[in-house]
Amino acid sequence: xKNEPRILLLVEDNEGDAELTIEALKNNDIRSEIKVIKNGxxxxxxxxxxxxxxxxxxxxxxxxxxxxxxxxxxxxxxxVKNDEVLKKIPVVILTTSSLQKDIAYSYxxxxxxxxxxxxxxxxxxxxxxxxxxxxxxxxxxxxxx
Amino acid sequence: MSYGTEILLVEDNASDAEMTIDALKQNNLANKLLHVKDxxxxxxxIFAEGQYAGRPMENTLKVILLDLKMPKxxxxxxxxxxxxxxxxxxxxxxxxxxxxxxxDIRKCYDLGVNSYVVKPVEFDEFQKAISDxxxxxxxxxxxxx
Numbered sequence: 359x360k361n362e363p364r365i366l367l368l369v370e371d372n373e374g375d376a377e378l379t380i381e382a383l384k385n386n387d388i389r390s391e392i393k394v395i396k397n398g399x400x401x402x403x404x405x406x407x408x409x410x411x412x413x414x415x416x417x418x419x420x421x422x423x424x425x426x427x428x429x430x431x432x433x434x435x436x437x438v439k440n441d442e443v444l445k446k447i448p449v450v451i452l453t454t455s456s457l458q459k460d461i462a463y464s465y466x467x468x469x470x471x472x473x474x475x476x477x478x479x480x481x482x483x484x485x486x487x488x489x490x491x492x493x494x495x496x497x498x499x500x501x502x503x
Numbered sequence: 504m505s506y507g508t509e510i511l512l513v514e515d516n517a518s519d520a521e522m523t524i525d526a527l528k529q530n531n532l533a534n535k536l537l538h539v540k541d542x543x544x545x546x547x548x549i550f551a552e553g554q555y556a557g558r559p560m561e562n563t564l565k566v567i568l569l570d571l572k573m574p575k576x577x578x579x580x581x582x583x584x585x586x587x588x589x590x591x592x593x594x595x596x597x598x599x600x601x602x603x604x605x606x607d608i609r610k611c612y613d614l615g616v617n618s619y620v621v622k623p624v625e626f627d628e629f630q631k632a633i634s635d636x637x638x639x640x641x642x643x644x645x646x647x648x
Contacts, residue, residue, distance in 0.1 A: 446609060448617075458648060461645055465646075471617055498620060500609045
């Protein structure tokens with residue numbers, strides 16, 4: 359498709375969920391490069407292009423879990439949306455939490471959307487496919503983050 | 504129909520509006536849709552003013568589909584007003600426009616649009632994009648209460 363995000367950053371500590379997400383995205387034959395980060399601290403390093411991530415390119419789309427080790431997803435979201443350069447990057451919250459306080463926090467801090475991970479495999483795959491169809495195939499991103 | 508509205512379609516182009524509503528209808532997503540034709544009417548509805556004065560302000564909207572180039576008040580002005588008001592700042596707004604101009608794309612993401620979709624020119628692609636977009640925002644996404 360015409361305007362796929364070049365780089366998709368998946369911040370997910372659960373290896374099974376990360377694998378399922380990548381597999382579902384790849385089944386849709388997307389061309390985006392998927393980078394996986396397993397905790398909030400490294401996600402912030404990546405987004406600041408610091409340390410091991412100094413030579414990375416900023417992502418066009420972030421899929422962000424909330425419950426993460428070290429620094430949680432809420433803090434990562436807050437950092438992204440308060441940074442003049444990063445705030446343009448759409449953040450899809452992808453989490454097992456359906457707590458209203460987490461949903462409210464996310465929207466109040468400018469998450470672009472909030473997806474509760476379904477518990478069973480079939481619905482999980484459907485949700486990821488839906489993310490793919492909307493965020494990879496439909497959405498247009500700003501150039502040169 | 505204004506009570507319990509779940510989708511607010513803000514679109515001045517009659518044929519684009521018709522195609523959008525048709526595509527949503529095919530997925531049974533247009534039952535609680537309200538179509539307004541300019542930015543002023545959109546603001547009246549969202550803030551219960553003018554012809555919508557007295558409408559309960561409790562928010563039932565799952566998504567606002569917002570065109571940019573419109574008479575009277577532009578989509579960017581509507582977005583700005585939504586995002587700067589505590590009562591409405593967390594309502595999901597998807598810009599749906601023919602503008603591929605990067606300054607428009609950047610401005611919308613800067614103002615906190617949830618996503619930016621360029622209307623596909625080709626009929627089948629337009630139908631598919633609206634159908635994917637509708638299913639995503641009406642079924643998969645969790646909005647704040």
